Amino acid sequence: MGIERIKSIKDLPPEENVFSGTPACAGCGALLSLRLTLKALGRKIVIVNAAGCFTLLTIYPYTPFANSWLYTAMASAPAGAQGVRDALDILLEKGRLDPEEDLKVVVLTGDGAAYDIGLASTSGAIYRNLDFYYLCYDNEAYGNTGFQRSGATPFGSGTGTTPPGSVRPTGTELPKKDLFEIWRSHKPPYLATISPAYPVDLINKFKKAEQYKGPKLFIALSPCPPGWATDPSYTVKLAKLAVGTGVWALKEAVYGEVSHTIVPKKFKPVEEYLKEQGRFAHLFKPVRQEETLKKMQEMVDDYWKRHQLLL
Amino acid sequence: MKKEMLTGNAAAAWGVRLAEVDYIPAFPVTPQTEIIETLARWIADGDMASRFVTMDSEHSMITAAGAASATGVRAFTATSSQGLLYGFEMLYAVAGWRVPLVMVNVSRGLSAPITLETDHNDVLAARDSGFLQIHCETCQEVLDSILMAYRLVEDERVLLPIIVNMDGFYLSFTREPVEVPNLERVRNFLPPYQPKHAFFKASQPMAQSVTALGGSLYSYFKYQMHLGSQKALEVYKEVCVEFEKEFGRHYDTIEGYMLDDADYVLVMTNSFSTLGKAAVKRARARGIKAGLLRLRLLRPFPAENIQRALTGKRAVAVIDQNISVGKGGILHSDVASCLCNEKQRPLLFSFIGGLGGKNISPGEFEFIFTELIKAVAGEAVEPSQLLYTEEEWQEMVRLKRIAGKE
Ligand code: SF4
Numbered sequence: 001m002g003i004e005r006i007k008s009i010k011d012l013p014p015e016e017n018v019f020s021g022t023p024a025c026a027g028c029g030a031l032l033s034l035r036l037t038l039k040a041l042g043r044k045i046v047i048v049n050a051a052g053c054f055t056l057l058t059i060y061p062y063t064p065f066a067n068s069w070l071y072t073a074m075a076s077a078p079a080g081a082q083g084v085r086d087a088l089d090i091l092l093e094k095g096r097l098d099p100e101e102d103l104k105v106v107v108l109t110g111d112g113a114a115y116d117i118g119l120a121s122t123s124g125a126i127y128r129n130l131d132f133y134y135l136c137y138d139n140e141a142y143g144n145t146g147f148q149r150s151g152a153t154p155f156g157s158g159t160g161t162t163p164p165g166s167v168r169p170t171g172t173e174l175p176k177k178d179l180f181e182i183w184r185s186h187k188p189p190y191l192a193t194i195s196p197a198y199p200v201d202l203i204n205k206f207k208k209a210e211q212y213k214g215p216k217l218f219i220a221l222s223p224c225p226p227g228w229a230t231d232p233s234y235t236v237k238l239a240k241l242a243v244g245t246g247v248w249a250l251k252e253a254v255y256g257e258v259s260h261t262i263v264p265k266k267f268k269p270v271e272e273y274l275k276e277q278g279r280f281a282h283l284f285k286p287v288r289q290e291e292t293l294k295k296m297q298e299m300v301d302d303y304w305k306r307h308q309l310l311l
Numbered sequence: 312m313k314k315e316m317l318t319g320n321a322a323a324a325w326g327v328r329l330a331e332v333d334y335i336p337a338f339p340v341t342p343q344t345e346i347i348e349t350l351a352r353w354i355a356d357g358d359m360a361s362r363f364v365t366m367d368s369e370h371s372m373i374t375a376a377g378a379a380s381a382t383g384v385r386a387f388t389a390t391s392s393q394g395l396l397y398g399f400e401m402l403y404a405v406a407g408w409r410v411p412l413v414m415v416n417v418s419r420g421l422s423a424p425i426t427l428e429t430d431h432n433d434v435l436a437a438r439d440s441g442f443l444q445i446h447c448e449t450c451q452e453v454l455d456s457i458l459m460a461y462r463l464v465e466d467e468r469v470l471l472p473i474i475v476n477m478d479g480f481y482l483s484f485t486r487e488p489v490e491v492p493n494l495e496r497v498r499n500f501l502p503p504y505q506p507k508h509a510f511f512k513a514s515q516p517m518a519q520s521v522t523a524l525g526g527s528l529y530s531y532f533k534y535q536m537h538l539g540s541q542k543a544l545e546v547y548k549e550v551c552v553e554f555e556k557e558f559g560r561h562y563d564t565i566e567g568y569m570l571d572d573a574d575y576v577l578v579m580t581n582s583f584s585t586l587g588k589a590a591v592k593r594a595r596a597r598g599i600k601a602g603l604l605r606l607r608l609l610r611p612f613p614a615e616n617i618q619r620a621l622t623g624k625r626a627v628a629v630i631d632q633n634i635s636v637g638k639g640g641i642l643h644s645d646v647a648s649c650l651c652n653e654k655q656r657p658l659l660f661s662f663i664g665g666l667g668g669k670n671i672s673p674g675e676f677e678f679i680f681t682e683l684i685k686a687v688a689g690e691a692v693e694p695s696q697l698l699y700t701e702e703e704w705q706e707m708v709r710l711k712r713i714a715g716k717e
Contacts, residue, residue: 043516046511048378055522056522058521059521059523060521060523060524060528063518065518067516068516068517068519069516069517069518069519070511070519071519071520071521072377072520073374073400073401075370076370076371078371079336079366079367079370079372079375079378080374080375080377080378081378082336082364082366082371082375082378083334083336083374083375083376083377083378083382084378084381084382084511086334086336086362086375087333087378087384087386088511089362090362090379091382091383091384094333094360097383097512101512101513102513120367120368120371121367121368123367124367124368124371128364
């Protein structure tokens with residue numbers, strides 16, 4: 001296809017576009033996802049931020065970004081991206097902006113805005129075929145307000161609003177919404193899931209996406225040490241385990257055609273991923289919730305069977 | 312210049328066309344739809360070189376309009392009633408971004424119950440957001456106010472968004488003769504927008520709308536908005552002078568009608584002021600020294616002008632076409648607060664009328680003047696009253712019977 005792919009971690013763009021010293025938590029997987037994304041996108045971008053942990057990266061008078069940035073609101077970052085993109089196009093068309101000064105428009109959002117409150121405005125922007133990148137750092141709950149269930153919270157996870165209790169021992173009883181498929185039904189040119197533990201795959205997906213005009217989605221499953229109740233040093237290992245157990249499928253879709261970019265040769269049991277995290281601790285103690293654990297494994301197996309990658 | 316018979320909505324569309332607006336994100340809501348349909352048609356026919364985009368909601372629409380302003384283009388949008396409230400969160404955001412967005416609101420009562428007709432609870436709910444507010448009585452004023460609005464809010468001393476308000480149905484769909492200025496003269500009055508404060512370009516990265524943690528930081532920015540709004544009073548005066556020079560029509564922050572020697576004054580806004588003026592004329596014919604004060608600029612609140620206009624009057628009735636549930640008329644409170652320290656302050660009464668487009672009849676205006684005269688004579692008068700006629704009450708009783716509630 002003529003796109004230059006990188007082959008190893010040594011080929012990562014060296015430039016840093018989000019600087020250190022942010023108030024994000026130690027070991028934040030989302031920040032790592034963002035850092036790699038901004039290596040891929042470069043500096044000529046404007047980020048339109050929805051409410052979430054990363055709204056708090058820019059605190060007056062500081063910004064950790066080398067690029068431009070606008071906060072809109074939780075529900076409407078894609079609409080903000082529409083206004084910015086349209087305005088840039090108008091300025092270019094009317095000769096009021098040098099083409100050298102043009103910017104790529106990037107929506108930056110957590111899963112709460114992406115899966116829930118911002119879904120209508122996201123659907124609108126995809127429908128209008130807005131030319132923009134959309135990065136969702138998915139830590140599977142409302143992380144910025146503590147850790148409450150969002151549309152991205154997986155079945156079985158304990159959260160602030162779905163605490164496992166004696167009557168409801170499972171925690172979250174609903175399965176995670178499938179944002180990838182919600183987007184795919186709109187038929188945008190490019191969709192991908194990414195992981196901060198697979199930087200080469202991540203960078204190559206952005207390289208591939210670059211050639212398409214229109215909406216481009218990237219969902220990064222991002223371990224969140226305080227919410228997931230894990231050690232900050234464990235973030236990358238956990239992100240790897242999510243892929244290795246099949247919980248997080250690394251894939252892309254070009255005009256709706258899905259392909260998996262990294263498939264484990266041998267899937268590890270889901271339990272290996274779950275037992276490392278405080279948010280799933282209730283599944284093991286004081287009693288093992290066999291039924292729930294079985295169901296979780298089945299959910300993952302079903303996915304891979306459906307894609308004929310697990311026989 | 313040509314005169315045309317235009318609805319308030321069409322006059323608004325002409326204002327936007329003449330202001331050579333770059334960008335119009337839109338979402339339909341009655342009774343403002345005609346504005347965006349007119350603009351969409353002009354753009355489709357090549358009469359306007361603007362970009363038009365239908366958004367997925369008013370919340371998105373106001374976000375897109377504000378974000379485009381923050382990127383450096385001249386943007387416009389319009390809404391009404393529930394639509395304004397649906398986008399409400401973004402009013403505060405866009406005001407905080409300090410971008411010169413102009414938005415028309417066509418006032419309509421708020422749900423529940425559902426209605427299509429006018430009152431001002433929609434636009435007055437936005438009075439604390441940082442948007443400036445101009446309220447129009449006529450279709451001509453709608454067109455003119457949009458041109459003045461851009462000139463006002465693009466001024467670097469102001470840099471706040473603004474709502475130009477008109478009444479649904481009473482103005483939005485009423486045709487009046489409107490002078491449509493020619494483009495060359497508009498260009499003299501309103502130069503192209505040159506963003507110095509908020510824009511995006513590669514060579515100058517800029518973070519807009521950042522977090523301001525800590526009360527002193529937050530207070531600083533909020534107070535800057537307040538000062539910007541207050542500064543707008545001064546800038547507005549200059550804009551009025553320039554506008555009159557170019558187009559010959561004069562607009563002040565307030566308008567007095569038979570006010571100078573009046574003893575009994577009605578305070579009103581928007582299109583119902585025309586009914587009030589007719590009532591003043593009739594009262595004068597009966598020998599009552601009546602007058603009317605129309606508030607045109609509601610934010611910033613032209614307190615000094617109102618004080619000057621009302622001190623020394625004997626009795627004033629503020630007619631509020633809105634109801635702050637549990638309190639009463641909103642403008643009554645605003646007017647009262649700017650008179651409370653005046654030595655020669657008039658007696659001040661609140662009348663609530665015209666809710667949901669309910670007519671205010673000549674009889675009701677007569678009643679108001681009678682009450683004012685009674686009060687000045689020392690008789691007891693209720694401080695706040697709802698205008699509702701015996702006839703309307705009988706009709707209500709009949710309808711309740713049909714609904715099986717009586
Ligand atoms: S709460 Fe989680 S996602 Fe948010 S900054 Fe902390 S680690 Fe990152």
